[in-house]
Amino acid sequence: MQFSADLLARVRAGSPFLSTLIDREADFLDRIAGFDVDVQAAVAAGGDMPLAQQLRIERRRVALLVALGDLAGVYDLTRVTRTLSDFADHALHRAIVQAIEDRTPGAEPAGFAAIALGKQGSHELNYSSDIDPILLYDPGILPRREKDSPAEAAVRIAKRAVELLQARDGDGYVLRVDLRLRPSPEATPIALPIDAAVSYYESAALPWERAAFIRARAVAGDVALGNRFLEAIRPFVWRRALDYGAIGEIREITRRIREHYAQGQAFGPGYDLKRGRGGIREVEFFAQVHQLVHGGRDPALRVPATRDALAALATSGRISTDEAATMDAAYTLFRTIEHRLQMVDDRQTHSLPDQQDALYRVARLHGLDDGRALLDLLAPHVAAVGSIYDRLDGAAATRLPADPQSLAERLEALGFASGEQGARRIADWRGGAYPALRSPAARAALEDSLPGLVAGLATASDPQAALLRLDAMLARLPSAINLFRLLEAQPALARLLSTILCHAPTLAEALARRAVLLDALIDARALEPVGTVDALAAEMLARSGDGYERLLDHVRDVVNEKRFMLGVQVVAGTGDPLDVAAGYARVAEAAVRVLAAATVEEFAQRHGRVPGSELIVLALGRLGGGALTHASDLDLIYCFTGDFAAESDGAKPLGAVLYYNRLAQRLTAALSVQTASGPLYEVDTRLRPSGAQGPLVVSLAGFERYQKEDAWTWEHMALARARPIVGSPEGQTQAAAIIARVLGGDRPKRDVAAEATTMRAEMARHKPPAGPLDAKLTPGGLVDLEFAVHVTQLSTGRGLVPQLGEAIGALAGEGLLPADLRPAHDFLTRLLVAMRLVAPDGQVPSAATQPILAAALGCADWPAALARLDEVRQSVTTAWAAIATGEQDGNR
Template identity: 55%
Template sequence: MTALDASARQSALDRLIANAPFLARLAELNPDDISRFLADGTDAALARVAPPPDDDDIMRTLRQWRGRTALLLALGDLSGEHDVAATTRLLSAFADQACDAAIRAAFAERVPGEEARGLAVVALGKLGSHELNYSSDIDPILIFDPATLPRRQRDDPDEAAVRIARRMVEILSARTGDGHVLRVDLRLRPHPEVTPIVLPESAAISYYESEALAWEQAAFIRSRASAGDRALGENFLAAIQPFIWRRSLDFRQLKEIGAMSDRIRDHFSQGQAFGPGYDLKRGRGGIREIEFFAQVHQLIYGGRDPSLRVPATVDALAALAKAGRIDADVANRLTGHYATLRRIEHRLQMIEDQQTHSLPVQPDALGAVARLDGETDGAALLAALLPVVTDVGACYDSLVVERAVTGGLPREESELAGALLAAGFEPPAAALRTIAEWRGGKLRALRSPAALEALEAVLPELVKAIGAAPDPQATLIRFDKLVGGLPSAINFFHLLAAQPELAKIATRILSLAPTLADALGARVELIEGLIDKRAFESPATKAELMSEWAPGLSGLDYERLLDRVRDRVGERRFAYGVQLVAGASDPMMIACGYSELAEAALQVLADATVAEFIEAHGRVPGSELVILALGRLGGRALTHASDLDLIYLFTGDHLAESDGPRPLGATTYYNRLAQRVTAAMSVPTAAGKLYDVDTRLRPQGAQGPLVVTLDSFERYQREEAWTWEHMALLRARPVYGSDDAKAEVQRIIDDLLAAPREPVKLAQDAAEMRDRIAAHKPPKGPLDIKGGPGGLVDLEFAMQVTQLATAKCHDPNIGSALACMRVDGFAPAGVCDAHGLLGRMLVMLRLTAPDGEPATPAARQLVASACGEPGWPQLLAAHDAARQEIANWWASIRPS
């Protein structure tokens, strides 16, 4: 031991004896513990204070154990050997062990010889997060299982559980000559004024699924099965996870949580003014505001991000910063402030083992707290705390939680008309009428007092946002239609009021993107995903998406998995569309993102479908399913509305048979499996539609089998395939299967595409096919980007004929292939730019003009800007020039 260690320990002991009467008494009673602490340190001394064995005098042994533990933990804290986190963790571990001992004793008294099972302690609050105070209540919820709880022969299960629970509480809480073990507060249970102190598990689950209040959801952020039958407690918590972590936000609840904090501030107003008497826990800038700051952010984002579901406050702040939900500097400052406030809180409680959080008013008492902490006097302690509570209060006040409505929209018609004019509604008559209808409850979603209150909260920002839209009147009509389709608008309005930027995004969607507006009308909760700033980051890769989804998809049954994947894809696809509408991303980058998204969905759903199929029919030995993507998915260039062009293949012997309980021949096996994969990707469920799947590019088209072996595929492509089928293979990419199987498919494709061609016949075949397409599917209009002379179809035909003739640049992505061809001199210099322009136009017009018509006047500037042009006339001129460039290239290739 160094001299520094010895000095710190002696100083801790001296300060304890001089300033903390409760601990000084314990030091007198336990001199051996003091000697070990001074000689070897806190941890060595604690190691000698083992939990007592169960005996007949459980009340006394637990209290003596508690006294020794409290003394040594105080010394470890005061000497600096333990920081606040270590102290609270050890206090929590002690509480867990004490509860276990009390439960065992209560069972032994009631049902001797029986195992203590069927009764669980679910810890909330600081015990739930391993952050227990030095002298704190514990706030458990007690639940029991009537089927497994041991009881006397004639005992009613409910009565037996109550008797055992009551005895457990008495063992812990009753004050004797040796003090107490733990104060137990059971008032956090459902309806504490009328319910027994221990609840059947099924009744508790039912309550939290249907009746629980906002503060109870926040309370369960810090929850765990801490003692008793832990398996029972963990099952209970698993069952109510959807209540705790709601994927769909309820901003009414966040508003209630904010209001609860305001009520606490008001109730403890005497402890608000900083100085003597200040309440470290509930005062402005105190401990609870740091906890609420973390919990509100967890409630907002934790339903969608499992990494934020951590109970401890400091851990939560770190997770929120790592995920980018709060500023890292704020997280670091609050973490330091939390440690400071908790440390001083412990000093208050060490003095007389009282559950107090307020700084003493009397100078002498305040000085004792200061000296116990190593400060010279009360003034020095206050000076150290002032910047802490000031900063905490400022951070908490920055929380975006909806408060009471202030400065609402006028109700008197002339004043309202003036406000609407100022916002951009000119003339205001139609807007006046619509708002009057909303306030009058004409729409179903606005017929409750709560809905009308929520409406008034959001109206000022909503009118401002709609008035700033390119066409305010048309946007207001679409918004009215959106609200008219909702069963309730309460949460939607609360969300917009709490997040004003979302109101601007929503109006931009309604005014510019009919495709996204329809999606929002079908699932208004889609807009919640935009709260996360990561919704505007670069699109995720397939691997990133699968990693992000994995926690929320594991353990789901097949039907729920289908719904959940549709939810995830719908949210992400919507967010990508919003990026385009916001002008935040390059359309070609989003097209790649759409493709990665579809491929991730295919991987997850195909894996699940294969696993379910194997359960029924086993595996075909030496064989597996392989999926080949063509078209836009193969080329990683999907639009918002693209379907998926797929070919299903399988490896191995087509004469083999599966080895499961209901065996099938390989061909039948894989045809049924492929049908199920297609259904998993395309059948609408309660969560909506995912993708249309087109399998007509398979060998022999729609008349051929849905799935063929790799050998059959290769033989067909070599011996029977039309030229256009080989052209299609230029955009083929294996997207599902083992690495070896995908590599074999890629080898087949590479060999086929490298085969020598007769250039004249190749061009003739392609021209005939292009003519048939033109006759069968004429262009929808001048802005049919794919069809018509010089469109993307002409581009692909010119490019693919050249690729096959030269056996060069076989990249499924058109942009990459053209760049290669340009370098090798196989494509005109202007074709790359022409493709870039038309490709971007296609992606943008799928959102803004999905029926093939020109974009609305409001959307034209958006499309032009996304394509790199200053305005719509310039875009049309560039479009015509690009088409001419492509048409000239195709004309130079096709036979005259």
Template identity: 65%
Template sequence: MKNTVYDQDVADAAARARRYSPFLALLLDREPALAADFAAGVLPALSALDLGEPDAPAPRRLRLVRRRLALRVAIGDLAGRDDLSAVTRALSDFADHALDTAIRTAIAERTPDAEPRGFTAIALGKQGSRELNYSSDIDPILLFDPATLPCRPREVPEEAAVRIARRVVEILQTRDGDGYVLRVDLRLRPSPEVTPIALSVDAAISYYESLALPWERAAFIRARAAAGDVALGGRFLEAVAPFVWRRALDFGAIGEIRGISRRIRDHYAQGQAFGPGFDLKRGRGGIREVEFFTQIHQLIHGGRDPALRVPDTRHALSALSAAGWVDPSEAVALRQAYTLYRTIEHRVQMIEDRQTHTLPSGAALDAAAQLHGVADGAALLDLLRPHVVATARSYDALDPDEGDALSFDADHLAGQLAAAGFDATDVAAQRIAQWRGGAYPALRSAPARAALEAVLPGLIAALGSSPDPQGAIVRLDRMLARLSSAVNFFRLIEARPALGRLLGLILSHAVTLAEDLARRPELFDGLIDATALDPVGDVGALAAEMTSRADYQSQLDYVRRVVGEKRFALGTQIIAGAADPLDVSAGYARVAEAAICVLAEATIAEFSVTHGRVPNSELIILALGRMGGGALTHASDLDLIYLFTGDYLAESDGRKPLGAVLYYNRLAQRISAALSVPTASGPLYEIDTRLRPSGTQGPLCVSLDGFARYQRESAWTWEHMALARARPVYGSAEARAAVATVIDAVLRGDRPARNITAEASAMRAEIAVHKPPLGPLDAKLLPGGLVDLEFAVHMVQLESGHGLDPDLRVAITALIAAGKAPPELAGAYDLLARLLVTLRLVAPDAQVPGVATQDLIARALGMADWPTVVASLDTNRQDVSRWLAQVEGIAA
């Protein structure tokens, strides 16, 4: 006698099954041993299930296994001993086993001595995500490799693969007195109306890379190599992964999924009203809407975040919640709803072993409810109703009704625009009419105009609620005029309304960013990522992100794409009020330093293929100016000096050797080009090397010894002032330290004796003549602006040896601490630097902007309003001018 504990729930479940499910009652009669266990309150472990007749032919053996497994899983489910995950995993594992057995059997029947290789099944749908229900069919794609598929003599692989596939379907679908194994649906394969039921792997890859429809992308979220030659299937999935998970997503796929949902709702209208007859799968607020809600978010964000590439619906919701894309409470509600729907779906399918998803009516609904363990149909509906309502609400928020479309009637449209916030509605209406008429190339196709109509209501609402609706729509018009294609851009705004509001802010305020966006619309894709408004990482992390394993030219393109995204996102942080402009300025500098490091490494590696390396020598890149101080603006160029260590008479060791001086000068030219020359992905940085020894008359790259000698013996005062903001940004730690030692010695007095103040003052006066302020807000060139502040700081640094740090903010703090500068200079620098960084985005001409942008500037500077900004600017400029005059007077 078995040593088991009686489980009343198991016995009760078996009794309910016999009473309310004709199908399970039949199985209990045909499996008396299992029935006896259940009646005795015993639930055998799945691993201990007697599968019987191991020597029977494979088709019969699979049918018997399926029957016993279905009965055992159903009773464990009804008894509450197996949760939904355990149930669907057991059914899915059996489907994998059955499909694999069928493939092996089909190959063995045709070529008995051959290894079962070269034929694989890619599971899609619920088998792919291991979420099969009791009566699910399976939706595999059958693929083969002509090079390894076993064939009979004189048989071509294509014919052999089709015959194997037909036999696989026959083994699984044929019914006899023992039932059947699985229903098989092969219609999810590429172009099923014209393609054979088994495709070569290469043909399938070619299809998905070039011809696939958008909805097929969603189908592959749940794809898995499930049976047959699983390694072959894995290689196929790896090859098509870029098709599924795109970094810059084609948002037409999102519209396609939504279109499927709408068509389902229309086609199954009779199953939409909640109550008896409600379609749990296709009904409004049902299973499909949970799945589509999840897959839409996965497609949007999964290209950038591999953690979201989860096939199981409930686990995917958890991942989306953890990543911040779905509200945690909403994710919990959708998981609970999905669990309940699938459980009740199982109850309905248990009754007659039918692939149905519809709640029955009348007595049949009561029976399904009682099979589940609740009193009657009304109680079952009460259990489901709140979940259906909540799911429909979540999905409708993602896919709003189309009743808010903008009117084509001029009067009605004017009213809609006025309600949205536009004062001059005629200007906005004229722009919209131009767009609708296909005035620009990007809007001439039918898909583009359809995408425009889909997004117009939300976009106009976003622009209308922005501080400057008129300016925003004019800038959007300029942007659309320059786009080559507008479809993806509109689909992105449609999928993420919050980005539409952010676009309104950018177009209202940031001419610089709007121009960037017009040139490279894909920059906006980067704002999908929740981290886009967070500080950028350190230089190491940024460099790792910019590094590509592709060839040299592709690396140049890749760095430009990443830098463009980072700079655009950093500028957007200021517009969105998400970051201090000083932090953004430091972020710009870290991005630039990472780009320098990555492209220097790539260029050196490329250069060394031909010319080798110079033994016991290396390149150093020294940054000066704002880059040296680690405080760039959106428009900053990079002031760089190239140096090299070691013997200048040495020679490189490559197949085309060069002397060290020629080697490093050519290499420096290549690196400057890598950092500045526009590629297919656009420009990168303007590079200024005029601060090198002897200026434009000198070599581009000099030895460290030559640099040290020049600085000690020949450099002018302005060059030593520039050296005060010098910082090595590329080179080994030892090389950087060697350069820093030279710089420190020069700044502390190892240089020609000169009248620093007189020379600096004369140079400042010359700058004032040749580079007057751009406008009344030029924080850099106005009297008492940043240039005056920098001149004063550098004069005191060179005269006193205090505050020798390339970061101007740190240097000023040190000078204040040493009593060499008044305390108010720290606040003056912060104000001027914040203003400069912000104005480079919103008023690059340094003219007073509109009222709305004035408010943005005040917020960025941490001030209450625009008058406070103006007053503070005047006060701080006076402080700087006063100190500059004092420095000149004391030193004189």
């Protein structure tokens, strides 16, 4: 193979190590047809020489081939580091196989595995990298001599493999091996039993060890064993609940590095490309921090290579595309220059030379004119990385004063009504007044987060009220460390928290029960609409393989998180309450669908199935209409298809009626019984045939017969918002057809308007409005609107869709209802959804909260909102009166 004169001149001038290899491996270079070769085959030493000698020769050939390809511009950084990493995997595996063969000839290399951490794990090795494996063994299958215990055999195998790789002779060495990343290296053997390692990472490992396992791979020996270990500790690495303590730990590592390598922090000759401010380590930590925070919830971020991680973080919106591009470009350049440094003498160095002549040689090796050109090339990238990382790390916030008087003055300056009262509350927190604040770690986390937290509370319309609600929340928390670390890391979250605490008692109460709900707000998509029913169901099914009880808890976690996020959208002004109402309904429908399927399967394990039959669940009320509030219960009717006289085919058979009644009881419990993960929904089944006096479940045939022959007008009005949400497509179609026939007129003829008028008057006597802003029960509110719509639907057979807004639009389009009822419906629904969050008692909210409610209603200010409410109530009252008195065409 021929090389350009310029390339060889650069190598000869800049790298004594490569120059020696060129001379020593002249025959090898002559055999290479080009750079695009199978490297492992090309570098193979062959022959009958001992393995250690083979690997040393192969290592220097890999180093030479990759270096020349790199300097020639043929191999990019990815190919360089991948090739070097592949060789390390190959060498480590062969060393382990040989070590086992030496002690137990003919034995398979089972029961002993190497987990690569660091740059080998992410396929990012440089020319002179150590490798950092963790060596594990399975005592039950490890090959060993009869006199050896498993522990003795594993250590001997490990020592022999390490010796084969790092012993030096005239051919050099293969790899330096660093085993200090194993658990407690000062006290543990160099090879660990797999169960003990799993136990350590589940219970005692430190946050930095989580970061290390982002880049872990099973690479050598019994790879299946290694992968089993990595799968076992996956929950330790990727936690669904965000752990901002890990950020503090990694920040502290950076600070210690900057202090320990102080001489390499200032940019210029002697600058440490790896550990210096704005260097390689800060790019890696920047990516890993975001991966640790978000990777537990987003598997797409669990990528080991640094540049791949940056790209994934940008794609998912966790970092900006500009940040990703800046970090990627800097990392590529830093790693490339790092390789130039290591090419010179095959030394594990990361620092630019202090001496000008040595700096010149590195610059020339990279194709630059001199050392100044190299520094000029690096400088803007170092500054950019340092700036981005510093924003992540944040300057140490000025702590709040400890002196009560000074603290009170600071609070009053920030806008708190009573600085003295606020100072007393904070003093109580600092003193560990509540269980969540009694540990030193909790108080340290509190102290770190207090500056940002108080600043966030100060942005509320009523900072004092926000502080008092936070106090009430802290009083009920079992633990607060992670909350404070999260608020410290995310100042914007502190401001949003103050809004919730000050203006949304419903959400504040949810937070007091489960502070982990705040984790959801870190997700970039938290303030976006929730997904489709299918997407939500898929998310809820993520734990379907963990058993029925775990699934119940997981569904509750997802539902509570989604409901909280949707409520925050209203309070934060990022979501239209109409869209939020639809989101609430999609979440509930997905939960019913998932829990129904799981309950059916769990029930069938004991009682089998009823042949030719299935459970059908009908949604009515707000769920049927696809517009729930934060506090809505679920109106459900349970039916089943097939012969009511049939019997199930399980080990403990039941008749169909008893079978489905017990199954429905199980499903109701799954939806409504509170578990450790909190409540889910209240379930109301009183709309079933014969109401609370009737059986919980009826056959579809019985349901149809009841609706056609015995149901009251109010039941037919409720049926107008019924739709099947559980069952096979055929079963749901059959149920929908029954509903359509009944609503279309296949029912007893009655004076619908007269009966509805009597019902509404009776309801008004027994259930008055809760307050002046009770959007549902106030005269001219949603109940009057619903009565007007349902009476019109039943009287005319038109507009028969369960979604109330769409039904109004259809009826208004045919002239059967006034056109202004659709915007009236939208306004009242927005009011209902928002009031459930900010003033669930129906009373007028505080002056500080009124602008939030007005914005949710689409009004410029509070007086405009009240004026619009009066207009809407008048429109609805007029329309309902016309229908009730028969003045609206077609209602009698």
